[in-house]
Amino acid sequence: MAPQPLSPEETEQALAGLPHWKTDGNSVFRTYSLTGHLPAAAMAMHIAAIQEELNHHSELTLGYNSLAVSVNTHSVGGRITELDIALARRIEEIAPNHGAS
Ligand SMILES: C[C@H](O)[C@H](O)[C@H]1CNC2=NC(N)=NC(=O)C2=N1
Structure with missing residues (x-):
């Protein structure tokens, strides 16, 4: 079953639990600061593995010491769904292990 797009209010509510x-x-998007390029690349690889597990994929932009994550749900025309929030939560869980802030 296709995920339902979240209303703007539902999205704001979900983001209240996802600082930054x-x-x-x-x-939904966030840019992380890291301690260098290889740590940023390592975090990108870790996120890629999570995305394969969830079968839900963000756009990742690797900088010198930054990693930008942006995600929506293509299958509902590029709207925001719970799948995006679930991925953001998983990324938040691993961010401290990568020294990301
Ligand atoms: C066929 C496959 O399940 C789909 O293409 C998945 C893969 N990853 C995805 N990622 C995102 N962000 N949105 C999707 O709708 C999506 N669909």
Whole structure:
């Protein structure tokens, strides 16, 4: 069954539990700061593994010492769903292990 898009209110409510994550109404996103390029790349690889496990994939932008994550749900026309929130929560769980802030 296709996931239901969240209303703007539902999205804000979900983001209240995800500090530093924001929305522009079309996706949810956060940029992490890391201690260098290889730590940022390692975190990107860890996120990729989680995304394969969840079968839900964000856009990752690797910088010198940063990693930007942006996600929405393609299968419902690029709207925000619980799948995006679930992925954001999983990424938040691993971020401290990578020294990401
Ligand atoms: C066929 C496969 O299940 C789909 O393409 C999955 C893969 N990853 C996905 N990722 C995201 N962000 N949205 C999707 O709708 C999606 N669909």
